[in-house]
Amino acid sequence: MKVIVLGSSHGGYEAVRQILLDKPDTEIQWYEKGDFISFLSCGMQLYLEGVVKHVNDVSYAKPDQMHKEGVDVFVQQEINSIDPANHSVHVLNHNDGSERDEHYDKLIISPGANPATLGVKGEDLQNIYKMRGRDWAIKLKEKTVDHNVKNVAVIGSGYIGIEAAEVFAKAGMHVSIVEHNERLLGAYLDKEFTDTLTNVMKDHNVDFYGNQGVTEYRGEDGKVNTVVTAKGNEIPADLVIEAAGIRPNTEWLNDVIDLDDHGFIKNNEYMQTSEPDIYAIGDATLVPFAPTGEKAVIALATNARREGRTAAMNALGQEHKMVPVSGSSALSVFDYKFASTGIKEGTASRFDVKTQSTTVTDTFRPAFVPDDAGNAKVLFKLTYNPDTHEILGGQVMSKQDATQNMNTISLAIQAHMKVEDLAYADFFFQPGFDRPWNIMNVAAQQALKDLK
Numbered sequence: 342m343k344v345i346v347l348g349s350s351h352g353g354y355e356a357v358r359q360i361l362l363d364k365p366d367t368e369i370q371w372y373e374k375g376d377f378i379s380f381l382s383c384g385m386q387l388y389l390e391g392v393v394k395h396v397n398d399v400s401y402a403k404p405d406q407m408h409k410e411g412v413d414v415f416v417q418q419e420i421n422s423i424d425p426a427n428h429s430v431h432v433l434n435h436n437d438g439s440e441r442d443e444h445y446d447k448l449i450i451s452p453g454a455n456p457a458t459l460g461v462k463g464e465d466l467q468n469i470y471k472m473r474g475r476d477w478a479i480k481l482k483e484k485t486v487d488h489n490v491k492n493v494a495v496i497g498s499g500y501i502g503i504e505a506a507e508v509f510a511k512a513g514m515h516v517s518i519v520e521h522n523e524r525l526l527g528a529y530l531d532k533e534f535t536d537t538l539t540n541v542m543k544d545h546n547v548d549f550y551g552n553q554g555v556t557e558y559r560g561e562d563g564k565v566n567t568v569v570t571a572k573g574n575e576i577p578a579d580l581v582i583e584a585a586g587i588r589p590n591t592e593w594l595n596d597v598i599d600l601d602d603h604g605f606i607k608n609n610e611y612m613q614t615s616e617p618d619i620y621a622i623g624d625a626t627l628v629p630f631a632p633t634g635e636k637a638v639i640a641l642a643t644n645a646r647r648e649g650r651t652a653a654m655n656a657l658g659q660e661h662k663m664v665p666v667s668g669s670s671a672l673s674v675f676d677y678k679f680a681s682t683g684i685k686e687g688t689a690s691r692f693d694v695k696t697q698s699t700t701v702t703d704t705f706r707p708a709f710v711p712d713d714a715g716n717a718k719v720l721f722k723l724t725y726n727p728d729t730h731e732i733l734g735g736q737v738m739s740k741q742d743a744t745q746n747m748n749t750i751s752l753a754i755q756a757h758m759k760v761e762d763l764a765y766a767d768f769f770f771q772p773g774f775d776r777p778w779n780i781m782n783v784a785a786q787q788a789l790k791d792l793k
């Protein structure tokens with residue numbers, strides 16, 4: 342059997358790994374159009390801040406190692422068309438300009454997504470960057486030590502925009518974040534969390550311009566120097582980083598497999614597309630959203646990896662369904678660490694589901710443990726359906742690392758647990774780690790009172 346895997350990031354990598362695990366004698370051809378395999382944008386902040394020293398280390402796989410494991414790795418070789426009827430792909434080899442067709446028995450594609458462009462006047466000026474992939478990582482790294490850069494504007498305040506803002510603020514630059522929505526990180530956290538984070542940002546020389554998109558970039562000598570917003574603000578910027586969403590990289594697949602109105606590839610729970618021997622995974626697809634059972638856009642490496650494994654198992658003939666996911670994610674903003682999963686009050690209107698929430702504040706460890714021994718406050722919010730009591734989402738924030746709680750809430754959502762199940766659920770206690778009642782118990786017990 343010959344399996345061709347397209348794309349060497351999270352989705353593609355995981356598909357290759359699963360095939361090697363289950364049927365190592367499979368003929369695997371692995372294609373990447375870029376000049377490097379398996380760069381992980383998730384590690385970009387660590388590289389930009391100097392924690393990881395070399396850009397090439399932000400990777401899981403090296404071609405030599407994969408060759409040794411029996412994978413034919415093709416770098417700078419783009420699959421630019423697919424012929425499902427003949428089970429073949431057309432390959433453009435950017436190394437020497439040659440072209441060829443390759444036959445496949447099964448094809449797994451993880452073409453990913455590209456950062457969205459805004460389409461505003463002046464977007465072709467120099468020093469307007471994106472933050473995705475190795476090439477942008479190298480360019481951004483140069484700017485972190487460029488003394489000509491005094492003011493950085495970040496467009497978009499999802500987790501990528503926030504990472505960009507923190508990198509450049511830590512590098513000593515003044516940062517302005519411009520955001521369409523009222524609050525930063527609005528898709529991840531509710532107001533009681535983001536109010537604190539907006540102030541924390543301000544304390545670190547990061548200004549937030551909410552409720553306003555970019556209307557124009559202005560510049561001099563071909564280089565950007567000003568971001569103009571819908572509210573008429575003129576924000577100085579020697580460097581702009583656009584982090585305003587993604588577009589699936591699927592235009593070239595229009596006539597090959599079914600796409601939805603936004604260009605995302607339609608796949609079933611086995612990751613099969615409208616062509617049964619073509620499996621699609623990663624940011625170019627929608628994922629099953631556990632709180633509602635509907636499909637949703639959640640561009641996360643975690644999802645791409647789960648889809649990659651699912652696709653590979655099914656391609657090898659082992660029936661396996663994609664697990665529903667809740668968009669669990671964690672991040673830090675300077676001293677604060679936070680995580681969230683599932684539905685928040687701020688995102689509830691997107692779903693046809695009733696929500697109610699309970700917010701509690703507690704200390705991380707018992708009250709007798711001094712603050713400076715690692716006992717910060719924890720803010721926790723539990724969201725549930727007031728009719729069925731089913732848990733729908735959670736958010737947590739602290740200067741301590743309480744983020745793992747969200748993995749538990751994610752599991753509770755996946756298992757359709759109710760507030761009652763969580764209120765007295767068994768969690769460990771040791772004063773060095775937490776309190777006799779874990780913050781999740783505390784929130785669920787309060788929720789039961791709120792529901793009366």
Ligand code: FAD
Pocket residue numbers: 347348349350351352353372373374375381382383384385386418419420421451452453454455472473474501504590622623624625640641642643644645
């Ligand atoms: P992509 O990563 O987009 O990769 C697709 C690959 O396919 C590319 O290498 C591309 O060159 C190649 N390709 C495309 N078309 C072809 C073709 N026709 N022929 C050959 N090759 C092709 N997620 C998390 O879960 N946690 C995080 O902490 C996190 N942090 C992030 C930080 C940043 C700055 C960014 C940008 C993203 C982050 N993500 C994170 C999201 C995560 O990176 C994506 O969800 C993940 O990369 C998606 O993987 P993918 O395989 O779908 O596609």
